[in-house]
Amino acid sequence: MDLKTLTYIVVGLSFALYIGVAIWARAGSTKEFYIAGGGVHPIVNGMATAADWMSAASFISMAGLIAFLGYGGSVYLMGWTGGYVLLAVLLAPYLRKFGKFTVPEFIGDRYYSDAARIVAVICLIFISFTYVAGQMRGVGIVFSRFLEVDITTGLLVGMGLVFFYAVLGGMKGITYTQVAQYCVLIFAYTIPAVFISLQLTGNPLPQLGLGSSVGDMGFLAKLDTVVTDLGFAKYTSGDKSMIDVFCITLALMAGTAGLPHVIVRFFTVPKVHDARISAGWALIFIAILYTTAPAVGAMARYNLHTTVNSALATGGDVFAPEASLEGEVRPGWMKRWEATGLIRWDDKNGDGRIQYYNEKSKDEAFLAKAEAAGWKGNELGAKAKDGSFEGKVDRDIMVLANPEIAGLPDWVIALVAAGGIAAALSTAAGLLLVISSSISHDLLKGIFVRNISEKGELMAGRIAAAVAVMVAGYLGYNPPGFVAEVVAFAFGLACASLFPTIVLGIFNKKMNKEGAIAGMLTGLFFTMAYIVYFKGIFIEPMAKNEAANWLFGISPEGIGVVGALLNVIVAYLVGKMTAPCPDHIQHLVEDIRYPRGAGTAQAH
């Protein structure tokens, strides 16, 4: 059976599984639609949270990012896991005790203000839509690369599937399909990693393999030699400044804890105790992938370099003509992926061999030797948007082509396709649900149509979910040119707007509505303005995005931390100058601080 047929079968089976689960877990009430009935076991919720959280970016892009950033990739590893500690100690148990359906609902009630609730809905919609556009794009891309259909077809199939189980099943349907999707994606991720670690280091556990040795040398030390021999920066060091690494990590952590689609997952467990434990389970399931990713990245980078230059592994002369791989005999996976443009060979010096190195190296001696050897620039890269040669291999290939690079059987490749789709779909569904519930529950039921019936609200939720799927599909089909840039946006905004406001609401019972609204708006606009200033979303960037221009040397990815600080400072100052928080709200805050009496969540 050829690879394509096999991929269709594996992906098709995974879809059949999701559809079956969705039919079994239909939602019959608003409580089931918003919070899956409130009776989800903490381990099940942990697994669903892991799938909800790990997006196409985690599955497809992260290992490749780490491969090329080396130590610098640690910001993603720590940033996207450390947020769960913040969730467990600062947010999840208290929001669970509060016992309502949505994040804006907490903000509206705690700050006794419809205006605060609307601001929270605006933050939520902005964060979630930017995020979901990337997921839909991810579904389209996986389809087009593995199944050789065009991106539009892939998108439509993905939309149809999400539509089916998010609209029909609400949170209940999503919860159980996410559990299934977690299983698919974690197998798809770890199986190739185990084989590659075994081949390279003899240790089947990638977490240990990364720290063990290849030949008579430590693997990481060997990798450092390999990359510096080609003029790249040492793998175990980074080129980002310490303050920037610090701020990006913190912004990703606080952003994670402030993402509405992650927070609402903790509304679905029966008890406050479960909310705490469930955060731990979620992180275990996430850690399985996140501790594997650095090994996948490092080993893929090693395999790629040593395939292209045979002298690297043996310690021979890197510049010897016969060390470079002959283009004619390049491996089959390279030829196959050239069709997608993710990797491309451009024989600049016309010697019929591939030279892959850092042509912009800071190591002058290296560049002199490269020139003496007749190397006329780096020859391995990717196809740029305008069709020209771009000197960087696409990072996604590190995961997508990994099983082929390691020579694994076809069913593993098919499984990776199914895993990539599972990662994108599970996150997209979670995001679409918080968007739809913020519209049907916060805007309609909570503010504009207070007397809507339960049935009417459920119908409104379904319609909102359906519309959100269409908008997401449109954004995925027709990305506004900044999908790659918006990751910083979603996390920065969550970090600067929702996270501090919720934490203040729990830990400072005197915080009033004026302070909270002023703080949220300050955090939101400052962060948005800073990112737009350097990244130029919708408009041309106003300054070059480089360290010399940054405020305190903090890049747009890390600026959410400053936004969060401003949020807190403004909230305190405005809070001091305006009417104090009413007594009944202070009692409400005291009430959510201890667990007893947390029934399952209730509507108003």
Next chain:
Amino acid sequence: MSKPQDFDSKGYWSATLRLLITTLVIWFIVSFGAGILFRDALDGIHLGGYPLGFWFAQQGSIFVFVGLIFWYARRMDKIDREHDVHED
């Protein structure tokens, strides 16, 4: 079930905050401390083939986070029971 009549809310909250601060200090030390601020110093020490600072940044901090959450949850359960505000 609601809170008991003699619920010492101040005592409960300060015990909670103490645990919270301990947890966040550990959280900070393993990630921002060992993985970022003191990485260069720690990289001189090796854990198997890993430079220690690099290990904390790419593996160790994540393992500690997992353990930390479960430890925190167990300690919170104890505080809840001592103040008689635990769930049934």
